[in-house]
Amino acid sequence: MARKLSTLDPQRLDNQICFAVYSAAHAFNRVYKPLLDRLGLTYPQYLVMLVLWERDDVPVKDIGEKLFLDSGTLTPLLKRLEAAHLVRRTRSSEDERQVLIALTPQGHALKEKARSVPQSILAASDCSVSELVAMKDEIVALRDRLNAVIGE
């Protein structure tokens, strides 16, 4: 059987959407790095702060569900945010298995300092907002289909 043309070969790196997504995620991370360095945050820490700026005083589980991360990732990350005085971790009195994460005043205050981050990213994307929104919706739909397969 003849070898497939490289532009159609599904085993070629450049033909794989997953590599496109994987390498785009790293590219975003590199653009974020200098912006987040000024806030003293890593990108995953920034994501946790985004969640908390929307709603405060939530269990670790809830944060994990929103970010698709488990406690093995979040526990040490949250301890670092606590060490940086941005969050407090307290056991729930209602359900003592749960650890509730609340923002400190510094944690709340950081939201203002972070306000300019999204527009810096938008500028780096060099793309219209409507195009980005359309892409975002497509990618989210793909992600959700993939996640649906994982849960059988």
Added chain:
Amino acid sequence: MARKLSTLDPQRLDNQICFAVYSAAHAFNRVYKPLLDRLGLTYPQYLVMLVLWERDDVPVKDIGEKLFLDSGTLTPLLKRLEAAHLVRRTRSSEDERQVLIALTPQGHALKEKARSVPQSILAASDCSVSELVAMKDEIVALRDRLNAVIGE
């Protein structure tokens, strides 16, 4: 000033394309995991093998440029592939700074076993090939614009 509507708030998690990309990358990784476990590879190791299946006997630098990874990531990864008898690492005699990566017979043979991986991913994506190609091209274009910004 009035607070922005949440559907337009650029500081909201769900409005961020970078989180869409980030979480989609993780979702892909979770779909790949059981497929690659059978090959004894992690996803980044699989990417390196894809590069080598296209062209063999290349310096570490070339692999890094294709995958956007540096030696701090690749050196230990390649040592693990060597320990698994999939690649050989040899100093170039022409330029002794370079380490050339070549496939072993087992490394070549693994390509056949990996042939069904892309179509499994395609099935999990639950999406037409043409749609995926279009998305991939958009994401690659975005990634390249982001990478262009990083190099000033």
Added chain:
DNA sequence: AACAATTAGATTGTGCGCAATTGATATTTG
């Protein structure tokens, strides 16, 4: 030839990301 600058890869340290396990707590069921 001498010396500076560049390049390739290795090393170290920090921080994810996730599977597997543990232990505590809550809920369900007999």
Added chain:
DNA sequence: CAAATATCAATTGCGCACAATCTAATTGTT
């Protein structure tokens, strides 16, 4: 009410990912 089951956070171990630093080799300049 008590035992079995389920749930949750924490812990452990491995493998990226990258910045910063180091060593060695090559190239460029004079």
